[in-house]
Amino acid sequence: MLSLTGISKSFGRLPVLHEVSLAFNTGEVHALMGENGAGKSTLMKVIAGLHAPDGGSMRLKDAPFAPASPHAALLAGVAMIHQELMPIPDMTVGENILLGAEPCGPMGLVDRSAVRARARALLAELDCDLSPDAPMRTLSVGQTQVVEIAKALGRDADVLLMDEPTAALSDHEAAALFRAIARLKTKGVAVVYTTHKMDEVFRLADRITVLRDGRHVITAPARELDQERLIAHMVGRPMSEVFPPRGKASDEVVLEVDGLSRKGRFESVSFNIRKGEVLGLAGLMGAGRTEVASAVAGLVPASSGEMRLRGSPFRPQTPGEALAAGVAMVTEDRKGLGIVPALPIRENITLSALVTLCHGGLIDRTAEAEAARSGIRDFSIRASGLEQPVEQLSGGNQQKVLLARALLNRPEVVVLDEPTRGIDVGAKAEIYALIRRLTDEGRAVLLVSSELPEAIALSHRLLVLRQGKVAAALDASETTQEEVLRHAMPL
C-alpha cells in the first residue's frame, strides 16, 4: 500500500530520521515502536505531510507520494491522528468530526442535520454515545481523543496513522478503539500505530517495526517477538522494566488535606502525605484525580476544605502561591499547561525558579545557564543544546524539561499527574528512579497514574477515587490491581 525508501529528516543539526525504509500493507496493523526521540512521531508526520523529508521517497498505491501538506496527504488517502490533540474548542463535536469534509447542499450551505447524523454514525462505530451537538470544550481528554479518531474514520482513509491513540483512553474507550481498528483491517486499511503499552502491541499489531535513534532496527511479525526481545531492540540492550523498591517513608506528616471539595468535581477528600512517601491517586478517568491534584497545587483552587502544610494553613489560590509554599506540580497537559514552545530549553527549565536566579529582578545568566545545564544532565534530556526551542523536542524530553522545572525550586511536595504518559520504557525507568530519589531526599510525592502496575509499585499508599469521593485507602504493598479496580468501579 505505502512504501518508504531511505527517508531522512533533521531538525537543525539534530538528525531525527536516518534513511528509514519500510512498507505498510493493506489490511494490516503495523506498530512503530521505539523510545522517545527514536523518530516515530517524526516518521508519521513525514508520511502525513506535516514535515517534508530531507531525503528519500515514498510510494502510495504504486504512485509517487510526496504530500506538500496534511491536506494533500488526506486527499491522497492518508489520515493521521495526532498525539497532541488539535480540536477546535468552540465548535461542536459533530462540526469537529466533519471539519473540512462538511456535507454541503447547493451553494455550499452546510447540511447541519447531515453533519449530526454522520457524526453520530461514526461515533456509534466507536461505541461512543457522545452527542454530536456537545461543545468540544466540555469534553475530557479521553473523549476528545475518541472524537479525533472518529474524524479520521470519517475520511475513508487508505492509510491511517495513529500516534499513541490510547495514551489518554480509559480501558472501555480503548476496547472500543480496538474494535474499530479490527473493522478498519477488514476494510483493507493500512493502520500504522505507535504506543508505549506493551500488552496492547501484542494484542493489536500484525507486524512490528522498531526504530532507535532515527534508524530502522527491525521489522518482524508480532508473533515472532515477545516483550523481552522487543524492549531489547528498543533500548539497544537487554533490560526488563523494573520498578525501584520503595524508599522508607518517615512518620512526619508534611501535607494534611481535610474535607477538600469542589462542586461537581470532588467531595470531602481527606488524606495526608508524610516525608519521603509516595501517595498514589488511583481511579478511572473522570473520578477526580487530576482535579484533586490541581487543587493541592493551586491550579484550580478547591471551593471548601482545609489544607495544612507543615502544620500551617495552606490555601493556594494560584500555582504561584503553591510554589512559594513548597508545592510544585507537573501536569498531564504537557502542551496546554506545560511548555512554552518557542522558548529555549534553558528558559523553560528556569521559568518557575527565576526568583532564585535573580538579583533585584536582573537575571543572573551564569547561574541560570548552570541551573539549566544541571537540569539537562540530571534528567538526561536529549537535545542539541541549552538554546534549542523546546517545541523541537520529543514528548518524553519535553516531559523531562517540565520535571526539571518543577524540581528546580526544591519543593517539599511534588504533585505528578501522569508523569509517564506517552513516554517510552527507557524514560519511564528514569522517571521511576527519579521518584525514588525524591523520596530519599525527604520530599513527599502525590502521584496520579492511570497505569495500575505503576501506581501500585511506586506508591506507599493508594487512595482510590470513585466519582469524586474517596472509595478506599489501601496499603500499596499488599493490594492488587483487582482490588484497586473493584473500589474504582462506579457502583
Place this chain on the structure above:
Amino acid sequence: MNLRLDRSLLHRFGILLVLLAVGLGLSLATESFLTVSNLTNVARQVSINGILAVGVTFVLLTGGVDLSLGSVVALSGVVCATFAHPSADGHPLFLPVAAGLLTGAACGLVNGGLVTKGNVAPFIVTLGMMTVARGLALIVSGGRPVADMSERLTALAGDVGGVPIPLLFFAAVALAAWAFLRRFRLGRHVYAVGGNEQAARAAGISVGQVKLFVYVLCGLMAGLAGVVLAARITTGQPNAGVAYELDAIAAVVIGGTSLSGGIGSVAGTVLGVILIGVINNGLDLMSVSSYYQQVVKGVIIVGAVWLDRRQARG
C-alpha cells in the same frame, strides 16, 4: 552558535538588507537623501513612532494589542500643553512632562485593568480607549489647539550638540527595553505569557500582573510620545496622532514580532521603525503625491513582512 540565534540573526539580517536596499535606492534616486540635514530630519520624525513602537512591542509580545496609542498621544499632548502654559503654576518643565506621562500611564492602567480584571479582549478594550481618549482630548482642550507653551518645554524637541533630543528619548527607551526584555525576570515573563499563557500561570507566574505591566508601560510610552509631539509642534493638538498606533504596530511586525505573542525583539522593532521612517522620507523627497504614498507604504509593509516570513521558513 545555535539554532535560535541563527534564525534571529537571519531574521534581522533580512530586514537590514531591505533597509539598506531602500537606503541605497534613495541615495541614487535623490540628491538630498544622504545629507546630514535630511538624516537628522528622518531621525526626528521616526522618534515618536519609535517610542510608541517600543511600548507596543511589550503588549504584542504578550499576545495583546493596543489600538488606543494615537488618541492617548493626543490626550497626553493636550494635558501636557495645558500645564505648560506660561501662566500656569509650578515648574515649567517638570510639571507638564509629569502630567503628560501620568496621563498616558493612567490610560494604560485602565486598558490593562479591563483586560486582566474585566477579562475583556484587548482589541475591544483599546478600541474603546481609542474613542474615549480622543473625546477627552477634545473636552480638555475645548476642541481647539492648546498653544502658548513655555519654551522650557518646547526645547524638548530641539537639539543637543546637533542630535535631536527626541532621538535621544527613542534611543534611551529602546536600549532600556532591550535590556529589560533580555535580562530581567519580568521581561522573561512577558515572553512566557505570550508563548503559552496557561503554562506561564501553571509555572507560578502572575499573568495578570505581567499584562497590567505591559499596558501601563505602553500607555506611559504613549504619554512620552505625546509630550515630545506637543513640544515639536509647540501646541497640544487634540486631533494629533490619528492612526499612529497602526504605524507603530506595523513597525513592530516588520521587526519580526509575532502578533500572537511570545516571539520578537526590541532590536527588530527599531529596524522596523527606521524602515518605515526612511520609506516615508523617501516618498516625500521624490515628491510622490500623498495619495500614492499611502498605497506604496501599505504595499511595502505587507511585502516586507511577507519576504521576512518566507525567509524564516527557510
